[in-house]
Amino acid sequence: MICVDNLQTGRLRNIAHLLGHPAFEYRQHDVIAPLEIAGPIDRIYNLACAASPPKYQRDPIHTFQTCVLGILNMLDLAERKGARILQASTSEVYGDPEISPQPEGYRGAVNTVGPRSCYDEGKRAAETVMHDFHEARGVDIRIARIFNTYGPRMDPGDGRVVSNFVTQALSGKPITIYGDGMQTRSLCFMKDLITGLIALMESQSAGPEPVNLGNPCEFHVNEIARIVRxxxxxxxxxxxxxxxxxxxxxxxxxxxxxxxxxxxxxxxSFAEGLIPTIAYFRSELGGVEPELGGAA
Structure with missing residues (x-):
């Protein structure tokens, strides 16, 4: 396994337990530049791009480059190696949706010139490039539209709803809700998501069409805050x-x-997933490396 990360948002401590493994290699590299790898490659998971709004808005041009140049480089690599490639797309391709729940056939309501556009439109463009490489060049593709995911090894400063609420609650700070809190989120524990990504990658029947991966159990943000507290x-x-x-x-x-x-x-369930998530953040805030076992 070859892991590639520019560490813009990732942390080496997240893979410290793998660095000495003979079957694991880490390369610090930014996917907006072409990547050369010797030897065969069977599968490419393109998970590159900051997903936290504060972080992807910090450098919106680089965010868009990561989405578009990054997938172009990974598709070139997949084509050269004859590898299957999975793109980590996002529920943000639906924008501020006018229907709920959102099926893959819904085309979305996305603002092309807002503060989130670099990410939303970048991921939409990446899906287009994936489709075009499949249709024009026969590249074997999979597209996962990932909905809100949480769990151990999130950065405490990630800026998304679960990490914000848990770190604020553990620190005794006010739990801050943006807006009236009646907006909804569907929260998927990271182990469930990983199982879904692997199933999609290895499926012979899923094909090139986008597939939603997330937990359909929907919560108002106000409710999430109360549950976390x-x-x-x-x-x-x-x-x-x-x-x-x-x-x-x-x-x-x-x-x-x-x-x-x-x-x-x-x-x-959200309640079940919160147990290891809170334990992890408590250890992080206390400066202690938690025992995570197989968590990723």
């Missing part, structure tokens, strides 16, 4: 701040295609 045994107050521009009101996947093609659906 209780799970952390915290007394942090819940406060509201101005809603972020283009923040989607609804986010819920229709996973009918994943069920039919992959026999996949999440098995971890």
């Amino acid at each position: 209780e799970a952390c045994a915290s007394h942090s107050p819940i406060v509201h701040s101005k809603r972020s521009t283009d923040d989607p009101h609804q986010r819920c996947p229709d996973i009918g295609r994943a069920k039919a093609a992959l026999s996949w659906e999440p098995t971890t």
